[in-house]
Amino acid sequence: MEHFDVAVIGSGPSGASTAFHLAKKGISTVLIEKEKLPRYKTCGGGFVYRGRKNLPFDISSVIEREFHTVDVFLGNTLHFQTVREEPTISMIMRDSFDNLIVEEAKKQGVTLLEENKLTDISFDNDLAILTTDKNTLSAKFVVAADGALSPTAKMAGWTEETRKLIPALEYEIEVPEEDFNRLKDQVRFDIDAIPYGYAWNFPKKNHLSVGVASTKKVRINLKKYYQEYLKTIGIKTILKESQHGFQIPIAPRTDGFVKRNVFLIGDAAGFADPITAEGISNAIYSGVLVADAISESELNLEKASALYEEKLHEKLIPEIKTGLWLAKWFYEQKTIRNVMLKKYGQRFSDAMADVFHGDRSYPTDIKQAITRKIKELVF
Numbered sequence: 001m002e003h004f005d006v007a008v009i010g011s012g013p014s015g016a017s018t019a020f021h022l023a024k025k026g027i028s029t030v031l032i033e034k035e036k037l038p039r040y041k042t043c044g045g046g047f048v049y050r051g052r053k054n055l056p057f058d059i060s061s062v063i064e065r066e067f068h069t070v071d072v073f074l075g076n077t078l079h080f081q082t083v084r085e086e087p088t089i090s091m092i093m094r095d096s097f098d099n100l101i102v103e104e105a106k107k108q109g110v111t112l113l114e115e116n117k118l119t120d121i122s123f124d125n126d127l128a129i130l131t132t133d134k135n136t137l138s139a140k141f142v143v144a145a146d147g148a149l150s151p152t153a154k155m156a157g158w159t160e161e162t163r164k165l166i167p168a169l170e171y172e173i174e175v176p177e178e179d180f181n182r183l184k185d186q187v188r189f190d191i192d193a194i195p196y197g198y199a200w201n202f203p204k205k206n207h208l209s210v211g212v213a214s215t216k217k218v219r220i221n222l223k224k225y226y227q228e229y230l231k232t233i234g235i236k237t238i239l240k241e242s243q244h245g246f247q248i249p250i251a252p253r254t255d256g257f258v259k260r261n262v263f264l265i266g267d268a269a270g271f272a273d274p275i276t277a278e279g280i281s282n283a284i285y286s287g288v289l290v291a292d293a294i295s296e297s298e299l300n301l302e303k304a305s306a307l308y309e310e311k312l313h314e315k316l317i318p319e320i321k322t323g324l325w326l327a328k329w330f331y332e333q334k335t336i337r338n339v340m341l342k343k344y345g346q347r348f349s350d351a352m353a354d355v356f357h358g359d360r361s362y363p364t365d366i367k368q369a370i371t372r373k374i375k376e377l378v379f
Contacts, residue, residue: 002135004138004139005029005139005140005299006139006143007142008029008032008142008145009142009145009152010152011031011037011145012098012147012266013280013284014266015145017105017284018145020110028109028111030113031102032118033114034116035115036115039098040094042094043170044200044202044211046091046200048280048356049084049090049358050357055101057104062092062093064091064092065090066089067186068083070353071186075192078345080346082353084357088353089356091202091203091205113132113134116132119131121142121155121156123260126261127139127261128141128262130142141263141301144263145283148165148268149247150264153262153264158253165249167220170210171209172208174240174241175235183201183208194214194220197214198213200212210233212226215274215275249272250270251274251320252317252320263304263308265286267283271316274323274324282320289316290308292311293305293307322366326362326366
């Protein structure tokens, strides 16, 4: 039975980049992927600059479009536009993007086991025994990077009651050339195009990614709001359409991120941004944290567990918790929010661009700050 220091489950951005960092530190790493690469992956494909900065290699070969300007709309009355020198959002297709990171990881010595579906995890003393539908191997550490529904987390003992998932619906669509040319140079978010959420239009190389997401777990007809949003952006004819529904975890799990030998990162841990539901950048960042924790512990499981939790709570967890409060206020207190945005909307748009660039995080005193602004408007 082959042994590795670390087994990473899932070859998305979090798993592949984690494997890259581990191998670069001289830690023997296997990357286990259930599908054959490259493979299609449901995702809006808007990669924000803070995530791009955290990748230690060039990804320009898989960038379909770059946007230095982001447009935020609130109905027909409010429109905010923020421009940055660096691209705020880069458009990617996950098949080529994920595969590029995997190839970079392989260059560092990572072993890739594709078309290997993990079927069981057991524990023998201080080792994890991993069984796939094709292989059995052992590892000192297991990093679960297999997405929002994470079968690995379930096998290791986490339950679904520990998380908050929200619904989203994305369509990859081809439209007439006139419509594509009209929309291809603008990435836009339309707040309240769906209750408690937003719609987006992300232009790719030859098609559009159009979708809707609600930040509240409620019974909702996503397709209806998607169809209404098509009217908002002036699309009457669709030449080709591919529908993808998915769930996004916008709150950290409530029962920790380490159980025995298993460490959760990215969507498996619930690290997507609560306001925007963007998950790739925090997924990559949490992968850096777990790789650093394992390396700094010198492969000591107990030390690595403590270090990972410590690193998460230095910045990422507090930022997400602040984001959760802000998202609840932003999407559920629409009347007072709209009053504030009429006066401070451009400032808010600029601040969100700063977050996308990694130049700032959500302020820890956000409740007090909003309360002060409301008092200024009222009195």
